[in-house]
Amino acid sequence: xxxxxxxxxxxxxxxxxxxxxxxxxxxxxxxxxxxxxxxxxxxxxxxxxxxxxxxxxxxxxxxxxxxxxxxxxxxxxxxxxxxxxxxxxxxxxxxxxxxxxxxxxxxxxxxxxxxxxxxxxxxxxxxxxxxxxxxxxxxxxxxxxxxxxxxxxxxxxxxxxxxxxxxxxxxxxxxxxxxxxxxxxxxxxxxxxxxxxxxxxxxxxxxxxxxxxxxxxxxxxxxxxxxxxxxxxxxxxxxxxxxxxxxxxxxxxxxxxxxxxxxxxxxxxxxxxxxxxxxxxxxxxxxx
Numbered sequence: 001x002x003x004x005x006x007x008x009x010x011x012x013x014x015x016x017x018x019x020x021x022x023x024x025x026x027x028x029x030x031x032x033x034x035x036x037x038x039x040x041x042x043x044x045x046x047x048x049x050x051x052x053x054x055x056x057x058x059x060x061x062x063x064x065x066x067x068x069x070x071x072x073x074x075x076x077x078x079x080x081x082x083x084x085x086x087x088x089x090x091x092x093x094x095x096x097x098x099x100x101x102x103x104x105x106x107x108x109x110x111x112x113x114x115x116x117x118x119x120x121x122x123x124x125x126x127x128x129x130x131x132x133x134x135x136x137x138x139x140x141x142x143x144x145x146x147x148x149x150x151x152x153x154x155x156x157x158x159x160x161x162x163x164x165x166x167x168x169x170x171x172x173x174x175x176x177x178x179x180x181x182x183x184x185x186x187x188x189x190x191x192x193x194x195x196x197x198x199x200x201x202x203x204x205x206x207x208x209x210x211x212x213x214x215x216x217x218x219x220x221x222x223x224x225x226x227x228x229x230x231x232x233x234x235x236x237x238x239x240x241x242x243x244x245x246x247x248x249x250x251x252x253x254x255x256x257x258x259x260x261x262x263x264x265x266x267x268x269x270x271x272x273x274x275x276x277x278x279x280x281x282x283x284x285x286x287x288x
Contacts, residue, residue, distance in 0.1 A: 004065035007072030015193035055086035062090035093141035150185035174227030180220025185212035188277035213275035
């Protein structure tokens with residue numbers, strides 16, 4: 001199948017391109033610059049020139065494809081919405097697959113149990129992610145699929161772990177709040193790419209899948225692994241919420257104080273998906 005992949009040059013996109021090619025698919029990536037076009041060519045992918053801010057370019061690329069996997073990160077919500085609408089328009093009535101990415105942020109703080117795909121959207125991010133998903137799930141004549149990854153890791157280039165490493169270096173400690181028993185779900189980028197390919201090939205229309213490996217990791221466990229990987233000697237520190245806001249900022253404090261725990265059993269049952277890569281703790285250990 002010829003697969004159009006907006007976002008093919010990003011961390012997730014590169015892994016998806018490799019997984020698609022490994023299954024015999026031909027990949028077309030979106031390139032808004034000569035640099036992106038060159039990167040796609042180096043990966044053995046074809047180039048479609050365009051930009052998320054130019055919906056017409058997406059329509060042209062998508063119509064020529066047998067399916068679409070959208071992992072592009074839009075700078076603004078309205079840009080993301082228009083880009084998604086363009087892809088839906090391009091594939092309307094075709095029966096072709098469209099795999100769309102949102103994220104586990106839709107569940108907000110998941111609390112003391114893992115969220116399944118049936119859990120309601122919660123603030124702060126849940127409302128706009130649900131609004132983004134709604135027209136995708138309502139589309140007819142397209143085999144739409146939504147994937148909601150946990151924190152994506154895998155090697156030195158993973159944005160999620162890089163951001164956490166920067167926070168650790170800033171504090172000179174692995175940071176957590178209180179007991180640090182909040183649980184976070186992670187998924188290796190290679191395992192995630194395998195899910196995207198399985199969803200493209202097999203998932204029923206209107207499917208929604210969480211993507212996460214087991215077990216979830218406590219923030220305290222993660223803090224020590226980050227401290228070692230950031231050359232902070234394995235030192236960790238518990239903050240009160242007030243200390244955390246003062247030293248780390250409100251955004252980091254809000255993140256560290258929430259459970260981000262999801263269940264991916266549905267993907268195992270319907271797609272036969274099984275994560276096989278090293279855990280996030282082992283992956284961070286390999287960076288030391």
